[in-house]
Structure formats: structure tokens, C-alpha cells
Amino acid sequence: MATRAIKWLRQRRIAFAVVSYAHEIKGAEYAAAATGFPLAQTIKTLVADLGGGNCALALMPGDRQLSLKKMAQVLGVKKAVMAEASQAERLTGYPVGGISPFGLRQRLPAVMEQSLLAHEHVLINGGQRGLLLKLNPGDIVAALKCGVYSLAAD
DSSP states (O other): OOOHHHHHHHHTTOOOEEEEOOOOSOSHHHHHHHHTOOGGGBEEEEEEEEETTEEEEEEEETTSOBOHHHHHHHHTOSOOEEOOHHHHHHHHSSOTTSOOSSSOSSOOOEEEEGGGGGSSOEEEEEEETTEEEEEOHHHHHHHHTOEEEOOBOO
16 A cells, blocks of 8 residues: 555655564564564654644654754754644644654654664654655655754763
8 A cells, every 4th residue: 555655755756665564562662573673773753842833753763762852952942842642643644653754744844863874774654554664764864854963862
């Protein structure tokens, strides 16, 4: 099945491979274990509320925690908090556990943890639970025009 994320990538001629797995538990740890892909290369797409009706995406390796303080600093806002699940689903058009940064219902700025660029390939959600996309992290940065920063909690 071609999700909005897959259609979005195809329209932009961005190379990717589809990796499917039996989704039983949401989270990068389960996805990495189910696919046999390293957790450090399995991206979780997080939605943060920046206040004032603004939200943004943070693309983080599965083995690291997002520092909301660092995210707020790089985006120039006072503070960032994790968006409620219902808000994240409404903004992205994807279910929690299946949120992809591609083909969103509403365009959101995105930032990526810099350590992801050390890898040739990463896995990122393809817009439904149990569907991951294998891409070059540099292609993700270019496609989303996202900033790359140190975002992991120390």
C-alpha cells in the first residue's frame, strides 16, 4: 500500500526501500528488534508543541532521548513540550506509532539529531504502523529542509 509518505517521496524522486514488520508494540525499540536494524539508526518522529499554536518535528535515533530544552533553543522559542497524541495525529494525519515526517496533513518544521548523519542508511516511519522506510539521512534532511543539531538529552 502506498501511504501519503511513500507518494510524497516518489513525487520528489527520493530513493527509499520499504521495510515491513508485524507491528505489535509501538516504539523504536520494538521496530528495531522486529527488523533487525540497529536502534541508533531507527528514527522516531516526535511532535513537539512550541506554544502559540506552533508545532515542530524532531527526528531522533531510537536509542536517544530528545532534550526539549535544546529543541526550544535551536528553534528560538521559550519552551517546547511533547504534543498530545490527539494533537500529533490531527496535525500529521498519521496515527501515533506510525507518524512519518513525509506527506503531512499540515507542513511542520523539522529538526534532526546530528548523530543520525553518521549512518549510510536509517529507518523512518512510512505513515502506518509496521511500515518503515530505509533512506539515506542526508536525503531526509534535503527533502524536509530540516536543521541538524545536537538535540539529545545529556
